[in-house]
Amino acid sequence: MSISKFLCDKTSALSVKRERRKEARPGELLDAALDLFVEKGFTATRAEEVAARAGVSKGTLFLYFQSKEELFKAVIRENISGRFKEWNDEFETFEGTAAEMLGYCMSTWWERVGATRASGITKLMMSEAGNFPDINAFYQQEVIQPGQTLIRRIMQRGIDRGEFRPMDLDYAIYSVIAPMVFLVLSKHSAGTCGDPTLPGNAEKYIAAQVDIILHGLSAPPGSKTAKGKA
Amino acid sequence: MSISKFLCDKTSALSVKRERRKEARPGELLDAALDLFVEKGFTATRAEEVAARAGVSKGTLFLYFQSKEELFKAVIRENISGRFKEWNDEFETFEGTAAEMLGYCMSTWWERVGATRASGITKLMMSEAGNFPDINAFYQQEVIQPGQTLIRRIMQRGIDRGEFRPMDLDYAIYSVIAPMVFLVLSKHSAGTCGDPTLPGNAEKYIAAQVDIILHGLSAPPGSKTAKGKA
Amino acid sequence: MSISKFLCDKTSALSVKRERRKEARPGELLDAALDLFVEKGFTATRAEEVAARAGVSKGTLFLYFQSKEELFKAVIRENISGRFKEWNDEFETFEGTAAEMLGYCMSTWWERVGATRASGITKLMMSEAGNFPDINAFYQQEVIQPGQTLIRRIMQRGIDRGEFRPMDLDYAIYSVIAPMVFLVLSKHSAGTCGDPTLPGNAEKYIAAQVDIILHGLSAPPGSKTAKGKA
Amino acid sequence: MSISKFLCDKTSALSVKRERRKEARPGELLDAALDLFVEKGFTATRAEEVAARAGVSKGTLFLYFQSKEELFKAVIRENISGRFKEWNDEFETFEGTAAEMLGYCMSTWWERVGATRASGITKLMMSEAGNFPDINAFYQQEVIQPGQTLIRRIMQRGIDRGEFRPMDLDYAIYSVIAPMVFLVLSKHSAGTCGDPTLPGNAEKYIAAQVDIILHGLSAPPGSKTAKGKA
C-alpha cells in the first residue's frame, strides 16, 4: 500500500527468515531458558548463556523479559500444561474400567508431558520453588491440585465400582504419582543419567509400574468384580 | 560490687562473643550448611549465611573449609554414613518373609534416614549434582548403588521363594524406591510444604505405599510353583 | 531551543560517561596499569585503581583482561617490543669504532627505552618477578639475554680490533649495564626522586658514564697489537 | 635471694634455652621478616609466614610489633648500618692512593654489607620506599647521603692529587655506586638468580668493576702522577 512496503519487498527474501525469527524470539528464549534452568539450576545459569543458546545477544533477552526472575516465571507459566481440564473431560466419557483408565492416564501423561521438554518443569519446581513462592502457588493451583484431583477421581471410581480395594486415597494417590515424578526427575538429574534402565526405556518403566500398581490396588478375589481366580 | 557480679564475670554477657570451640565448629557449620543448601540450593546460599546460622563470622567458615565447594562436599560426606553394609547384614540374617523384610526396610529407612536431616541430601543431589560431577560419582557409589542392590536382593529373594510374582527387577525396584524418594523430596520442597497429608504423616504414607506395593508384587494364591527354585 | 543545543546534543556533557571504545580500552588500561604497578608494586595496586585511572569501572577491566595477573603479563608483553633484533642489525652495519658504537648504543637506549614509560618494567621485574616465574622467564628471554648479547658483541669487537683492553666479558659487560639499570631504577624509586642530579639530567648522567667506561675499557696507547686478531 | 629464685632454679636447665630464645624473639622476627620481604615483597608477605619462619605464632609477632608496617620499619632500621661514620674515619687516616682507597672501599663494602643479609635492604627500599615516605627519608639520611658523600670525598681527593681526571662528581660518583647497587639487586632478584657470573663470583665481579672504573677515572698520561707509559 505504501512506499515503505515496496522498500521492504526488496529485502523480503532475507527478512522472511529474520522476521519469522523476530516473532519467535521470546519462544526461543523460553526454550533455551528451560533447558538451562533444568540442567544447571536457576542461579547457576547465566542470562548470557540463555541468550547465546537462543541465538541472540544479552541485551535482547532483557528486551523481552524484565529480569532473569521474570524469565523464570515465564518459563514455568509457558510450560505448564493446562491439560487437566481436557483430561478430566476424557475421564468423564471414558468407557473402560478404572484400571484401564489409570493405565491410559499414565501412558498418555508420558507421551504428552513426561517425554517432552516440559517435564523439566517438575525438576525446576522441586529445586527452586522455595525461592519463588508466588510461582509455586501458581504451580500448585495449575498442576498439582488438578493432577491429584484427576488421579483421585479415577481411583475413587475404581473403589466405587469394586475394582479397587477401599483405601485412604489421601495417601494412595501417591502410588501413582510418585513413579511418574521419579521418572522425570531421573530423566533430568545427573544422578541417573548413566542409568540405562530409566530414560531410554521409559515406556517399559511406565508399564512395569502400572502393572504393579494395578495389582496393588485391585480388590481381593472375594469382592464384587475382581473375582477371577478364587 | 555484688557477689553476682563476680560470678557473672566468668561467663558474662559480653564474653558470649568470640567463643573458642575448635572441636565443635566444623559440625556446626556442616549442620547450618545442610539446612541452607537444602532450603535454597547450593549456589543461592551465601557463605556468610552459613556462617551466620552457625553463629560465627564469615572468616571462620574459611578457617575450617578451604572453599564453599569443599564445604559442600563435606556436607555430602558427613551425611552419608555407609549404612548399607549394616543393612545388608540385617538382610542376610532376617528371618521373616520377603514381604516383611521389604516393609521393615522401608519403615527403618524412614526412621533412620528419611525422617532425619540427612534426607535433604537427596534433594541437594538432584538439584546440584549436575554441577559437581565428582560429588555425584561419590554419591552414586556410596548411596544409589548399594541402595538399589539391597532392594533388588530382597525382591529377588521374594521371587525365588514364590512370594512375589516373577518380574523384571530392573524396573520393579523403582516401585519401592520412587515412593521413598518422592517422600523426602516432598518434605524438602516448598511445593508440598502446604500439603497436610504428607510430611506430618510420613508413617501413614509409608504404610500405605508398603501395602499397595506388597499387594502389587505378591504372587496370586494359586501360583506357588516358583517356590521350588529357592 | 538554541542551535548550540542541537550541536551539543551529540557530544553533550552528560554523555561523557559510558563511552564505547572497545579499540582503545586495552591500551588505556595497560598504560594505567604500568604507571601504578611501577609506582606502588603489583600486589599493592588494586584492580579498581587501575580501572579508575583508565577512566573506566572495575568491571570493565575484567572485560579485557581475564585476571589481574593476566593484566600484569600483558603490561610486560606490551612494553617489551623486541627492539633487540633491530639493534643487532644496526650493530652489524655500524661503521664507526666500537667506542662510538657503545656510546651510541647507550644514548639510543636512553632515548628509546630509558626515557620512556617502558623503563618502569625494569623496576617491576626486580620487585615482583620472584612471584611470577613464567613472566620472569619470558623477560629473561626477551630482554635480558638479547641485551647482554648485544653489549657483549660490541665489546668483543672492540677487543678484537685492539680498541679495548682484553678482559673477561662475563663481568665487564656489567660496567655498561649497571649504570643503565641504576638510572631507570633511580628514576622510578622514591629513594632518589628528591635527587636533582639524576632524573632531570639523564643525558648528562649517560654521557658521564660513557666517558668513564670508555676510558676504563680502552687499551693503553702503545698496545695496538690485539688489532691483528680482528 | 627469694624463694621464687630457688623455684626458678629447678627449671633452669630447660629455661636457659627458652629464655635465651625469649630475649631473641624480636631479632628472629626481624631476620625472618627481612628474608621474606626481600624475597617476596612487603605486601605479598603474610604476617603469619614471618612468624612461622621465626618459629613463633602469629599472635607473638604482634606482641613485639604494633603492626606489619611497624615491623617493616623496624627491619629497615635494624639493618641500616650506620657504618659510614666509621668508614669516613678510615678514609681520613688512609695512607694509600685514592685509587687504592676506592678499591678498598668497594671490597670492604662487599664484605661487610653486600655479602650479608643486610644487602636486601637495598632491594627493599627500591621496591617499597614509595609506600613508606618516612622510612625512605630515614634511609636517605642514614645511608644514601653518607654513602654518596664518602665516595665523593675519595674521588675528590683523587682529583685534587692529580690521580683522577677532573670531572663532574655529581655524576661520576654513580660509576662507583651503580655497579654495587646492581650487584646486590641481582643477588636478590629472580631475574639473575640463574646467572652464574653474578652472585657466586661477587669478588671477581667487584674486582672487574674496580679495574674498569679506576682505568676510567685515572688521569691521562700527560698529567702529574699517572704518567706511566707515555
Added chain:
DNA sequence: GATGAATGAGACTTCATTCAT
C-alpha cells in the same frame, strides 16, 4: 529492535589484627 560495551552491587576469599585462654 538489536547489540554488546559498560556498570556496580554483591559474592567468595584472604589476611592483618584482636583477644580469651
Added chain:
DNA sequence: TATGAATGAAGTCTCATTCAT
C-alpha cells in the same frame, strides 16, 4: 608471655542489568 581461634575490612572477580549506538 604465648597461643591460635575468631573477626571483618578489603580485595578479586562475576554477572544481571543498562544504555549509547
